Amino acid sequence: MHNLGTVELLQARPQQASGYFRQALPRYRQAGDQTGEARTLNNLGTVDGLQRRYQQAAEHHQQALDLFDKIGDRSGEAEALNGLGRAHSGLARAYSASGNPGQARRHWLEALARYTECGAPEADQVRAELATPDGQGYLTP
Numbered sequence: 001m002h003n004l005g006t007v008e009l010l011q012a013r014p015q016q017a018s019g020y021f022r023q024a025l026p027r028y029r030q031a032g033d034q035t036g037e038a039r040t041l042n043n044l045g046t047v048d049g050l051q052r053r054y055q056q057a058a059e060h061h062q063q064a065l066d067l068f069d070k071i072g073d074r075s076g077e078a079e080a081l082n083g084l085g086r087a088h089s090g091l092a093r094a095y096s097a098s099g100n101p102g103q104a105r106r107h108w109l110e111a112l113a114r115y116t117e118c119g120a121p122e123a124d125q126v127r128a129e130l131a132t133p134d135g136q137g138y139l140t141p
Helices: 002-010 014-031 034-050 052-072 074-097 102-116 120-129
Strands: none
Touching: 002 014, 002 034, 002 052, 014 034, 052 074, 052 120, 074 102, 074 120, 102 120
């Protein structure tokens, strides 16, 4: 199921991918396969982000990060941190567009922390967002 979800994700069909990942997740949990569970959660976060469900994306990436940390998978941790950065960037843009600069800034700072932690180059873009004249960030739609 996970592999089918990955294929659908690569084919830009996030809704179909989500269905496969959601079928895979309980199976990994039942089997006690924490690596499979973490990778599936991370992929669900990616799917959620593509569908602009940023809060759910952040939750899935955080769960994946916690599992990757628990099992000592540093590569997985970096992937989850990068996903968290994207999710918080999406939340920041949404809050900024809806006129809530305080929440936008909070999520920009969270995105910056996650990107910095994994050494992602997106940290520079977030710094630029935070350096906007009002300090709330919103350079790109």
